[in-house]
Amino acid sequence: MYVAVKGGERAIEASWRLLDEARRGDTRVPELSVAQIREQMRLAVARVMAEGSVYDEELAALAIKQAAGDLVEAIFLLRAWRTTLPRFGYTQPVETENMVVERRISATFKDVPGGQVLGATYDYTQRLLDFALLAEADDAANSALLAPRATPPEEPMPRVLSLLDKEGLIEQETCSPEAREPGDLSREPLAFPADRTVRLQNLARGDEGFLLAMGYATQRGYAHSHPFAGEIRFGSVSVEMVLDELDEAVEIGEIELTECQMINQFAGAKDVPPKFTQGYGLAFGHSERKAMAMALVDRALRAEELGETIASPTQDIEFMLSHSDNVEASGFVQHLKLPHYVDFQSELELVRRLRAQHEENADAGAPNKEAA
Amino acid sequence: MNAPDTLRTTAAEVASHETQAVSGYNFAYLDEQTKRMLRRALLKAVAVPGYQVPFASREMPLPYGWGTGGIQVTAAIIGAKDTLKVIDQGSDDTTNAVNIRRFFARTTGVATTRRTSEASIVQTRHRIPESPLTDKQILVYQVPMPEPLFRLEPRVAECKKLHALADYGLISVKLYEDIVQHGSIATTYDYPVTVNGRYLTSPSPIPKFDNPKLHMNAALQLFGAGRERRIYAMPPYTPVKSLDFDDHPFEVERWDECCALCGSRESFLDEMIVDDSGKRMFVCSDSDYCHERREDIDARATNESGENA
Numbered sequence: 001m002y003v004a005v006k007g008g009e010r011a012i013e014a015s016w017r018l019l020d021e022a023r024r025g026d027t028r029v030p031e032l033s034v035a036q037i038r039e040q041m042r043l044a045v046a047r048v049m050a051e052g053s054v055y056d057e058e059l060a061a062l063a064i065k066q067a068a069g070d071l072v073e074a075i076f077l078l079r080a081w082r083t084t085l086p087r088f089g090y091t092q093p094v095e096t097e098n099m100v101v102e103r104r105i106s107a108t109f110k111d112v113p114g115g116q117v118l119g120a121t122y123d124y125t126q127r128l129l130d131f132a133l134l135a136e137a138d139d140a141a142n143s144a145l146l147a148p149r150a151t152p153p154e155e156p157m158p159r160v161l162s163l164l165d166k167e168g169l170i171e172q173e174t175c176s177p178e179a180r181e182p183g184d185l186s187r188e189p190l191a192f193p194a195d196r197t198v199r200l201q202n203l204a205r206g207d208e209g210f211l212l213a214m215g216y217a218t219q220r221g222y223a224h225s226h227p228f229a230g231e232i233r234f235g236s237v238s239v240e241m242v243l244d245e246l247d248e249a250v251e252i253g254e255i256e257l258t259e260c261q262m263i264n265q266f267a268g269a270k271d272v273p274p275k276f277t278q279g280y281g282l283a284f285g286h287s288e289r290k291a292m293a294m295a296l297v298d299r300a301l302r303a304e305e306l307g308e309t310i311a312s313p314t315q316d317i318e319f320m321l322s323h324s325d326n327v328e329a330s331g332f333v334q335h336l337k338l339p340h341y342v343d344f345q346s347e348l349e350l351v352r353r354l355r356a357q358h359e360e361n362a363d364a365g366a367p368n369k370e371a372a
Numbered sequence: 373m374n375a376p377d378t379l380r381t382t383a384a385e386v387a388s389h390e391t392q393a394v395s396g397y398n399f400a401y402l403d404e405q406t407k408r409m410l411r412r413a414l415l416k417a418v419a420v421p422g423y424q425v426p427f428a429s430r431e432m433p434l435p436y437g438w439g440t441g442g443i444q445v446t447a448a449i450i451g452a453k454d455t456l457k458v459i460d461q462g463s464d465d466t467t468n469a470v471n472i473r474r475f476f477a478r479t480t481g482v483a484t485t486r487r488t489s490e491a492s493i494v495q496t497r498h499r500i501p502e503s504p505l506t507d508k509q510i511l512v513y514q515v516p517m518p519e520p521l522f523r524l525e526p527r528v529a530e531c532k533k534l535h536a537l538a539d540y541g542l543i544s545v546k547l548y549e550d551i552v553q554h555g556s557i558a559t560t561y562d563y564p565v566t567v568n569g570r571y572l573t574s575p576s577p578i579p580k581f582d583n584p585k586l587h588m589n590a591a592l593q594l595f596g597a598g599r600e601r602r603i604y605a606m607p608p609y610t611p612v613k614s615l616d617f618d619d620h621p622f623e624v625e626r627w628d629e630c631c632a633l634c635g636s637r638e639s640f641l642d643e644m645i646v647d648d649s650g651k652r653m654f655v656c657s658d659s660d661y662c663h664e665r666r667e668d669i670d671a672r673a674t675n676e677s678g679e680n681a
Contacts, residue, residue: 008467012470012474080431080432080433083432086403186428189426190601192529193529318527322528327431327435327436328437330435331435331436331437331438332436332599334435338460338468339468340461340498341657342498342577342579342640343562343577343579345640345641346560346579346581349560349625350625353556
């Protein structure tokens with residue numbers, strides 16, 4: 001009778017075995033390799049790296065395999081690994097202006113220096129299921145893959161927003177030499193009020209679904225937001241770090257990034273003429289939806305500093321930053337699976353006692369009422 | 373507990389330690405810088421009893437909300453010579469307790485125990501052991517929501533102000549409204565306390581039955597909230613008062629039944645439904661306490677029958 005809470009250890013071990021079996025599926029189908037996931041599920045890998053806050057395609061692919069494709073679980077696996085890593089230092093800020101661009105579009109100007117580069121996108125695929133993919137593919141027969149690939153454009157691609165900047169139409173976002181070092185959310189607790197550097201870090205590793213829904217809400221009136229996609233670019237940038245021994249910046253590698261700069265109207269204030277403001281989004285890998293949603297949310301969260309009325313949760317810094325992290329959210333929602341016998345027992349005792357009192361009162365109260 | 377040898381050892385030395393159970397990870401999983409950060413927060417917490425110290429909570433290999441705060445606190449204080457006990461709902465055998473105990477067994481190689489009296493560190497979720505603790509023991513609580521005011525004021529920045537000003541009117545009004553509506557205070561677990569006459573504090577979701585054990589406890593009581601990134605403490609022999617009113621004094625829950633296994637009338641009882649007709653059985657929630665009592669009863673019975681023979 002008392003076995004319900006016993007045997008936990010054996011049950012956990014049995015559950016591990018079942019999980020391995022369930023992950024592997026039918027063994028007549030060849031096992032998926034980490035390299036296959038890395039190469040052929042690059043968008044899932046990008047999301048896991050961005051929200052897992054580690055740029056490592058192989059480990060992200062491994063996490064996806066281990067999590068049987070549950071990306072939030074894969075993100076958690078990567079975060080739990082990340083937490084054990086020592087911190088060597090900080091890189092130089094990456095120069096997205098010097099990005100080797102694979103895709104770059106602006107919705108604000110028909111043409112811009114460097115041109116519009118469509119690149120690989122699902123945007124104009126018409127979303128018809130491609131039944132040819134159902135067949136076991138033979139790459140040699142796939143002529144599209146053999147076609148010569150257009151070389152990436154070599155001309156410089158200044159950011160679209162820097163063109164507006166020349167006219168003074170958009171707020172300046174220059175780094176002030178007196179500005180304090182940005183905080184590091186993975187080393188310091190999130191504290192409120194949170195400045196923009198901390199907010200952007202939080203959003204950069206925030207859940208794509210959460211940011212998407214909240215960004216969408218800002219478009220539907222839950223924030224004073226009138227955005228234009230100033231520029232979205234995806235490509236690779238080099239990462240540089242100053243090494244103490246050499247005393248100069250050395251390139252230590254390349255990463256792929258998606259950057260989005262949204263342009264928003266701003267009515268101006270007493271001492272500021274009307275001008276455009278911006279919302280900023282940045283994500284590892286090719287993650288346009290995430291970068292765009294992040295830019296919308298970033299702009300909404302600037303309501304306070306721009307003196308706008310705060311009328312919606314999307315503008316409430318504490319609300320947004322406290323609930324954006326899917327590792328936290330998933331853990332706390334699912335902790336309800338843990339036993340709560342003790343607390344529930346206390347509640348049972350209370351409800352029974354209150355009901356007994358209620359009945360007593362009703363019994364005692366009834367004749368009195370008749371008398372009155 | 374916080375054995376000086378762990379303080380001195382570097383990661384490399386620890387890795388070569390014979391108790392090292394899992395290769396590739398530091399002793400107790402966390403790196404030494406992180407432990408140092410945690411210990412600083414713990415020292416501050418002990419210096420200001422009941423005050424919530426923010427700390428840079430790390431992602432742990434357990435989900436947030438499943439004891440990451442408690443695990444980080446334990447990882448920061450555990451040394452190779454410690455003996456660890458982990459309970460969830462009072463029991464050593466619930467899956468989450470098993471999982472956390474196994475985590476520390478794997479990452480530290482320390483001895484684990486189910487006996488409260490043998491443990492130097494007890495990590496707990498939702499209960500305080502029935503047997504009194506000693507000044508040689510540390511009790512580590514897993515805390516989901518460290519802020520006792522969060523249901524009344526969800527904004528952390530605002531709560532911080534209320535604590536700074538010791539402005540706790542809100543919670544008194546809440547308790548008063550309970551009495552008006554229900555005739556008594558309708559909080560049964562996570563019952564708010566005042567620590568050392570200053571900070572309003574959440575005792576974590578222990579049943580209010582356990583609240584009296586917080587008061588002047590000989591053991592050091594440490595509280596870790598990982599997701600909410602807060603650590604707080606009740607040093608040994610700290611006065612801890614459960615909120616109440618002069619005309620509605622604090623009360624703990626009582627059962628008409630006694631434990632079906634050991635017969636205790638003093639312990640917190642779990643209710644179990646044992647058949648389809650809804651028959652109930654009540655059993656001690658503290659499995660070690662219940663077990664020891666049954667051993668005592670058996671031993672006494674054997675002695676008596678021995679004397680009779």
